[in-house]
Amino acid sequence: MKKFWIALPLAxxxxxxxxxxxxxxxxxxxxxxxxxxxxxxxxxxQSDKPATVKETK
Amino acid sequence: MKKLLRYTTAMLTLTVSLNVMAAADLEVNTPGVNAIKSSMQARHAQLSAYYASGAVGLTADGMIALRDASAVPMAARQSVNALVAAENQDRGALYAEIANANAHPEWQAEIRSTFGQRWIQRAQPGWWVQSNGGWMQK
Structure with a gap:
């Protein structure tokens, strides 16, 4: 039963x-x-003017 | 204990795989999007002259508008109006289609405003674009 209380928050x-x-x-x-x-x-x-996109992630 | 370990591993794998899926690009390669795109591509051949003359401008909300009717010969006015209406219909459909293709219909407004900024940013010099509610020539 103890395992359940660990697994539940994880899930x-x-x-x-x-x-x-x-x-x-x-x-x-x-x-x-x-x-x-x-x-x-x-x-x-295609290479005209690339967007100045900054990846936030 | 072994069972718990297995369960945790499975849960972690699931989380990671789902996160990777969510972080992927916005899906724009659907039959619906491609159909609208080619329709807009064909129309652009007729519209580009009106962008250049300033008769038609790009609005901030990702649409186009008849800006200066006097730049269009009387005989062509009706066809320009039809072109603008058809283009705006396609653009609205495009934004909705992208949102739906990504299973997030509520993203439509954000997609529209992203497109609005990008159309304006990439407009050719001499074209008219809307900025802060007014018209400005690039």
Whole structure:
């Protein structure tokens, strides 16, 4: 029974970690995705003007 | 004790794998996104002249707008209006499609504003873009 009290908080922590990460909007990834689509729609050179994206993670 | 160790390891593996998945790029390579993209690509051939003349400008909210109707010959005005409306419809659909493709429909507003900034940042010199509510030439 003691094991249960160790495993339970662990499981809760593991689950909450997944949820927390998934709610946040991935701003850096969105900028990259936007740039890729903009380049294609406007048919620009790929190396034209790279986004000044700073990875926060 | 052995069981607990196994359980903990399994839980840790699961957490790590889920985190890696969540940290991955925003998914934009779906049939829906690609269809909208090619429709916008084709329309751009007609729109680019109007961006250059200043008749059409890029708005801060990721759309386009007829900025100066007098820069368009009378005969072409109706077709420009139709182009702007069709483009905005595609853009709205694109933002919604990306949000839905990533299973986060609530991200639509953030995706739209990210695109708004990037369209403006990458606009060509001479094009008109909206900044702080007013129009500005790049």
């Amino acid at each position: 809760a922590l593991a689950l909450s970690a997944c949820v927390t990460i998934n709610i946040y909007f991935p701003a850096a990834a969105a900028e990259k995705a936007a740039d890729k689509i903009i380049e294609e729609v406007w048919q620009m050179q």
